[in-house]
Structures are given as structure tokens and as C-alpha cells.
Amino acid sequence: MTRIPHERPGEPNPLRALTLDRLRRRTSMKWRTYPDDVLPLWVAEMDVPLAEPVVRAVTDALALGDTGYPAGTAYAEALAAFADKRWGWDGLAVDRTAIVPDVMLGVVEMIKLVTGPGDPVVVNPPVYPPFFQFVDHMDRQVVEAPLGADGRIDLGILEETFRRAVADGRRAAYLLCSPHNPTGAVHTAAELTAVAALADRHGVRVVADEIHAPLVAAGVDFVPYLSVPGGEDGLSLMSASKAWNLAGLKAALAIAGPGAAADLARMPEEVGHGPSHLGVIAHTAALREGTAWLDALLAGLDGNRRLLTDLLAEHLPAVVHRPGEATYLAWLDCRALALGDDPADAFLHRGRVAVNSGLPFGTGGAGHVRLNLATSPEIIEEGVRRMAAALR
Template sequence: AFLLCSPHNPTGTVHSAEELAAVAALAARYGVRVVADEIHAPLVARDTAFVPYLSVPGAEDGLSLMSASKAWNLAGLKAALAVAGPEAAEDLARMPEEVGHGPSHLGVLAHTAALRDGGDWLDALLADLDDNRRLLTALLAEQLPTVRYRPAAGTFLAWLDCRPLGLGDNPAEVFLARGRVALSPGPDFGTGGAGHVRLNLATSPEVLTEAVRRMAAAVT
């Protein structure tokens, strides 16, 4: 099986229909089942289109996993959905019954309310995330100009390339020890993560501004 993170965490990349169709074609050629983790789908920027994996040609035997937990901050109320393509429905039906017993009653109600009635709240959140991406770009340009950052179209996360700072493979350790800013270490995300950190943008402008100020102070 191939676990596809779409939109991608931590880079925020939103895959195009052409890219997803190419994945489906490769999976069919080599007999691989694609399981698409689409938990960040509601958090795609308003000027970017999200393409569900199961909507592209050749994805009929794929599986999609989704939840309201990220977009509506419901991670503490664990619940999720597994959606099968038409050629994978029987495989999903064979999963043991107890697999579906994890969500609590409150979790199911909260996720239902979010997906059914939480559109206005989500629209406001997306606007705030757009503002924070622009703010982070400006703050880094002013205070940490050598850190490379490309605002992403998906997720509420920022992937920062800190290699020019010369802080080693895990800059998060330095920012925590010297600046008291907790970031996700890049090496935790596998190949290519050395020298990077992941920053959570889902916060207030004041907190984001203070975080970058402390990060800059930690390397001066």
C-alpha cells in the first residue's frame, strides 16, 4: 500500500489532478493500493482547488481517510471517516467490526456539526490563515532573512528551511533551548527534513510575531 498525504504535511503542497492521476496509474501498474490521508483538505487556501484522490481516473480501488479534527480543532474528540472507491468497497467492508467502535458519541456529534454547520467558521479561519502566511513572510524577511519559506496552499503549517543558519540537522532544539519556542523538528518527517522546522500558523498574529522575534534572538 502507498500512504498518500494530500494535502501534504508538512510542506502544505496541494496535489493537482494530473499528479494524482499519475499516482493512480503507477499504483495500477505495480499492484499497489493507495490510501489517501486527506485530513487537511478543508484547510486549502481559498484560491486553490483541492482534488479528492477518489475523483481522478484510475483511483477506483483507492481509499480516502478524512476527519474534521484538523480544520475545526476537534482532535481531542477522536473521529474519522474511511471512504472506499467503488472497487474497494468490499475490502473496506471486510474490516473487523471493532475498527469502527473508536469514535465516542460526543466525537461523532461534534464532527457532524462541524461538517454540516461549520462552513462560516471555516471561511473565517481560512482568511486568518492567509493573513498569517503573509505576516510570517514579512516577519522572516525582516528578522530571519536567510530562512527559506514558501507559503503553501494547504494546511495550517509552515515548513521553514533553516539550513543557512548553520544550526545542524535539528534547529528546533536550538530555538527551544535559546528562544523558548517549540517547533516540530524537521528530521521527524523523514528524508529531506534535516535542517528544517515546522511552525504552526493557527495562532494569533501576536503569538506569531513573538515567536519569530524569539527565534531571531536565539540566533543572534
């Protein structure tokens, strides 16, 4: 029998706060896409109540009728202070930031600044599916540089891909997922420094999606791309969205390294009209006052990673799982289960549990699924039992 981990002393674990009955009252994508008999462990929404400082900030704004357009630099100042305290990075300059509606729309605007129609954008599959969708929609060409067998950036493959991407004189960008979704890999300072050197050698501009940066496991250090030697001409997108479950309160920050300040300055002024004012308020409160809540969440996620490892060993020993160093997502290699390229389909229809199919993540995704760990231990246990039942 797998033992569900106990809550640690101190701040309550937000992953234990909500019952399944209460979660099913939610009207968001996670809880409305499938029938009620399906257990949803898929899209990146967390089963948590909001951090109290966020609730208070938004409630106070509503009481004031403060629901106009965003203004000022409070969000950037809060992120700069958080980055300094959390990551030891004092290089986030407020005057080299701009608010954008969300990380992916910010990625689109940054790639438009450094490439033109038809230019290549390098990605590391298996990777977050919207990378493919958004790049294609903006009339750029996705070029894959697959991760290595260890689930990390393969620098040899990356260099060859960069070389091919710029061979005919085209501009090229590298859309870096850091930490990586879905593998949960946290790129080291040495890896990122090597990436920056390769990008400089081949004239490739780096745009880093760092939305999962606050969600690192115990003992793991997140390194901002713009902080490494050679990263000065990079562009980054950050947000409190994933770490504090604020996807419905839209706001993110585009950040330029010192060598990319002129690029960011060319971003159209109207892009800054897209973020939600309430979103900016919520994200600012999370970064300033929500760190105790975040620490409790991270402790709960560490417990859930260990729990999942034990559950898989007990119920699905043929599944290969390398616990991630970050994010609240687990990448499961189900190829030994003989469920074909899309095991998520069998888990849904035979086990009534929804996980993400690996196929949309690109090369390396076939036979894999992505499972959302940001829920209660009891729901994770039930989800794995349902997955195992799909094999009977």
C-alpha cells in the same frame, strides 16, 4: 516594522479570539509539554474557540445524557454534502464509508486490509512523522520516495519506488498525504491521476490521508484522490478534526472507492466501536453548520501566511520558506542559519519557542522546522522574534 493584518469584515477571525493568558489555561499537549516561558508553535492544535454549532451540538448531547455508542450515518452524510458543495465531488457514497477512531488508526486498518506483515508501505518524506511510527508498529516496511526539490511528488522517483516495492511479488501500499504535511502542497488533479496510473501499473494500493482537505488557501482547489480517473480502487481517510480543532473529540471516516468496497467491507466490526459518540456529533455539526466559521479561519490563515513571509524577510532572511497551499503549518528551511541538523533545539533552548524538529519527518527533514500558524498574528510575531533572538 511588520504590519499585522487587520481582521476582514464578516465572521470574526477565530485566530484572534483568545489571549495568551487564556490559552495557557488549556491542559492539552500543546500547552502542557513545555514550561510557561516557552511559546508553543509546534503540535497541530489551533489557538481558537470552537465553532458555535459544535459547542451547541455537544452541549445539547450532554444535557440529554447522550453519551453512549455511535450509530447511524449522519457523519458520512454530512461529509458527503460538504464534499459536494466544497469540492464539487458527488462521488462520496455513504454506503462505502465506515467510522473509525481517528485518521491514523483508520490508516492502520486500511493498510492491514491491502497488505500483510513485512510488506512495503511507500511514503513521501519529509512527511508526517506518525506515518513512520504506525507503519513500523504494524509490522510493515516503510519505503521512502522523497519529494522533489520543489516539495511536490516526484513521479519518476515514485514509479521507481513502486517498481522496487513489488519486485519480489510482495503486495505494497502507498500512504499518500494529501494535502501534504509538512510542505502544504495540494496535489493537482493531473498529479493524482498520474499517481493512480502508476499504482495501477505496478499493483500498488493507495491509502490517502486527507485530513487537511478543508484547509486550503484562497484560490487553491483540493482534489479528492477517489475522484480522479484510476482512483476507484483507492481508500481514503477524512475527518473534521484538523479544520475545526476537534482532536480531543475522536472520530474519522474511512471511505472506499467503487473498486475497494469489498476491501472496506472486510474491516473488523470492532473497529467501529472506537470512535467517540460525542466526537461523531461534533464532527457532524462542524461539517453541516460550521462552514462560515471555517471560512473565517481560512481568511485568517491566509493573512498569517503573508505575515510569516514578511516577518521572516525582516528578522530571519536566511530562512527559506515556500508558503503552503494548505494546512496551517509552515515548513522552514533553516540550513543557512548554521544551527545543525536540528535547529528546533536551538530555537527552544536559546529562544524559548517550541517548533517541530524536521528530523522525524524523514529524508529531507534535517535542518528544517515545522511551525504552527494557527494562532494570533501577535503570537506569530513574537515567535519569529524569539527565533531570531536564538541566533544572537
